[in-house]
Amino acid sequence: MNVVEWSTRVAETELKSVLPRRWAHTQGVARRAAEIKKTVGRDADLLIASATLHDVGYAPRLVVTGFHPLDGARFLRDEHIADERLVRLVANHSFALMEAEERGLQHELATEFPLLEDPLVVDALVYCDMTTTPGGGRTTAQERVAEIVGRYGADSVVGRFIRRAAPEIFSSVERIKAALAAQPR
Known part of the structure; x- marks a missing residue:
């Protein structure tokens, strides 16, 4: 089984029945990754797998710290001995280090899962996550940030983080x- 098939099975097992809306978002993010995979060349499968697993840490049985990037990355590292680059992408998706700072978990996240050195793959995962609605549809990054602030509240940990991370x-x-746009058609 390849990494894309494996990631789909893991995410589906952890999210589908207990968090169906999160599962719908995950599927939408994975679709976006498959659509743009040519932008990352040889890392296409890595992008799709990380898009599929980026929110696995929300699964209730995996919650330890309450910070889904860290909980998900630890789960993938410890229970699945997943590829280090994949785990680091999940841990750091969508500027998670900024949210970790808000939660007092910055040192833990940065120490256990240093940022990936490949900014293109990191950007691609941000693009996929932040242009996908909670229900798995398409949106703009501006609408997505506004939706997150509206859902969590501007003064919540997530609201403060997402407003800081928006630029x-x-x-x-x-x-x-x-x-x-630069890719040949």
């Missing part, structure tokens, strides 16, 4: 849009 999110999305 970085928008920049990542624009870089991927530029890469997509």
